[in-house]
Amino acid sequence: NAGVTQTPKFQVLKTGQSMTLQCAQDMNHNSMYWYRQDPGMGLRLIYYSASEGTTDKGEVPNGYNVSRLNKREFSLRLESAAPSQTSVYFCASSHFSGGYTDTQYFGPGTRLTVL
């Protein structure tokens, strides 16, 4: 099992450009998440998807859109990148579909720089 995979690993954008970060999991998990990690701030939830076809806002959703393409894949799109979106982005997945919160499994991350 590859677990959670993310592409690309690194990306540099100019202000105003758009891009999509890809995430896939092979653990048959129901839930998937997108976080951003900034120095001194831990991980903050951008969006999550409880199941295929559903998405919901997290703590910091402004400037982002997501798509849960199928059970395996969950993409994050920046329509018009801004320097404030320079960060490391992590995708995660878990079995959770209601009831007790459970373990989240994280991908290796995408380091994004917006100039």
Add this chain to the structure above:
Amino acid sequence: GENVEQHPSTLSVQEGDSAVIKCTYSDSASNYFPWYKQELGKGPQLIIDIRSNVGEKKDQRIAVTLNKTAKHFSLHITETQPEDSAVYFCAASTGGFKTIFGAGTRLFVKA
């Protein structure tokens, strides 16, 4: 909303010593408290977790304690080794899909 504070931000110990990282949370409804370890260039990985109906949990050299009254939980690593060097995150969840993370502790274990 929920807030999780984590201390210290940096911790340096000698190999073989113990390390303790402390977190406090604000929402008394929190019932799940995971700890993640993040090595350089990798994503966080769960090392231990505890639920609110338990006061302490241990897994080999790692233990977590929870004080619900004080809204405080801690990670204890005994007999530290150089491979324990990493960033550690505490987190809290009230159930559901949202987990709030602390800012992280960078642990250095000196050989």
